Amino acid sequence: MRQEFAVDGFRLAYHRSGRGPAVVMLHGWPGDRGDYREVVPLLEDTAEVITPDLRGFGQSDQHPADPAAQYSAAAQARSVAALIGELELTRPVIAGYDIGSRIAQTLAAEHPDLVRALVISPPVPGIGDRILSPGAQREFWYQQFHRLELATELIDGDPAAVRAYLRHFWEHWSGPDFELPARDLEDLVTAYAPPGAFAASIGWYRAGAGSVARSLAEQPPAPADRITVPTAVLWPAHDPLFPPEWSDRIDEFFADARLIHLPGAGHFTPLERPAEFAAAITALS
Numbered sequence: 001m002r003q004e005f006a007v008d009g010f011r012l013a014y015h016r017s018g019r020g021p022a023v024v025m026l027h028g029w030p031g032d033r034g035d036y037r038e039v040v041p042l043l044e045d046t047a048e049v050i051t052p053d054l055r056g057f058g059q060s061d062q063h064p065a066d067p068a069a070q071y072s073a074a075a076q077a078r079s080v081a082a083l084i085g086e087l088e089l090t091r092p093v094i095a096g097y098d099i100g101s102r103i104a105q106t107l108a109a110e111h112p113d114l115v116r117a118l119v120i121s122p123p124v125p126g127i128g129d130r131i132l133s134p135g136a137q138r139e140f141w142y143q144q145f146h147r148l149e150l151a152t153e154l155i156d157g158d159p160a161a162v163r164a165y166l167r168h169f170w171e172h173w174s175g176p177d178f179e180l181p182a183r184d185l186e187d188l189v190t191a192y193a194p195p196g197a198f199a200a201s202i203g204w205y206r207a208g209a210g211s212v213a214r215s216l217a218e219q220p221p222a223p224a225d226r227i228t229v230p231t232a233v234l235w236p237a238h239d240p241l242f243p244p245e246w247s248d249r250i251d252e253f254f255a256d257a258r259l260i261h262l263p264g265a266g267h268f269t270p271l272e273r274p275a276e277f278a279a280a281i282t283a284l285s
Contacts, residue, residue: 003052006061007082008070013059014052014083018044021116021285022089024080025051025270028098029201030166032058032191034184035097038274039281047285050087054103055079056200058191064199071203073099073106081111093281097121097234097269099204102214108227117284118231119277121269122242126249127215139241142169143212146205157195166192175238175266211241220252231257232280236265236272 003011015033023043027035033051043049053060055076063070080103084092093116096104101120108115130136145151155161166188170180192198204210231254235247250257260280265272 002059003079003083004086005082007079008075009063010055010061010070010079012052012055012061012079012083014050015040016048016050016087018047018049020047022048022050022087022092023281023285024084024089024092024094025049026054026080026094026096026100026103027051027057028096028100028268029204030169030188030192031098031268032188034058034187035268036270039270039278042274042278043281046282048089048092050083050089050092052080052083054100056203062196062200064196070207071200071209072207073102073209074110075207076103076204077106077110080107081114084114091116093117093119093284095119095270095277095281098123098267099209102209105227108229108231112228115229117229118227119234119280119284120231121234121236122239122246122267123211123214124233124235124242124247124250125215125218125220125253127211127242127246128218128249129216130246131212131215140210140212143205143210146202146210151202152199156198157193159189159193162193162198163189170268173240173267175236175264175272177264178266178268178272180271220249223255226253226255228255230284232260232284233257234260234262234269234273234277234280236262236267236269238265239267241267 002013025036033053036051040049056062094104108118262273270277
């Protein structure tokens with residue numbers, strides 16, 4: 001299904017199923033709404049589940065526009081807020097990991113009246129200048145690379161390059177007991193390989209919305225300005241980007257947050273720990 005009304009020229013594609021309290025689940029990079037294929041069946045008997053492709057991803061609109069205006073967290077959140085309104089959802093739970101987590105947090109901060117609760121995995125505020133440590137910088141190199149035109153020149157529109165590049169992240173970021181099936185990798189290659197698709201997917205980073213820029217700029221808000229909706233933070237033990245010790249400042253940014261550790265899991269929490277992800281959503285619905 002596709003969003004009926006465009007926001008900033010973008011219409012989102014989305015999947016909708018189930019009946020009950022609504023939940024909207026936001027995917028990460030390098031993924032699409034299929035990131036939740038293991039979570040949706042666990043929820044749709046008791047919840048109305050909406051999984052959109054974010055701006056620039058999957059079957060949603062992709063425009064070669066000013067990334068600061070079109071692919072930032074605030075811009076992505078505008079599209080999600082409009083989708084909530086168009087579907088007449090009553091204060092859904094918003095779930096997200098990777099860039100979907102940042103977008104979910106932005107939505108909850110700017111439109112708390114639209115959000116019942118958050119279920120998120122890193123990135124989460126509180127990293128600060130720890131992101132400049134040598135170990136962290138060895139992991140976050142790709143965010144600066146994505147801001148170079150060279151990234152598009154080397155990868156965009158080339159299926160073999162897209163396959164090799166995406167395979168690296170899915171192998172390196174996942175936990176020790178997870179391997180992305182070959183058919184699922186090929187589905188992602190199909191989505192990311194058409195000319196312009198990879199370039200659109202990295203618009204997030206070209207908008208300065210990556211973790212390095214955000215972590216260095218963030219300041220703890222005043223207590224009254226913290227995200228107020230109930231929040232479950234699912235923190236994987238084996239995410240090379242976001243080590244568990246970076247979870248120590250959550251209470252400085254969230255008024256009502258519960259930290260849930262995920263032993264054995266890597267970065268891709270909806271696929272690596274779908275049962276725990278679904279349970280956290282159900283608990284807050």
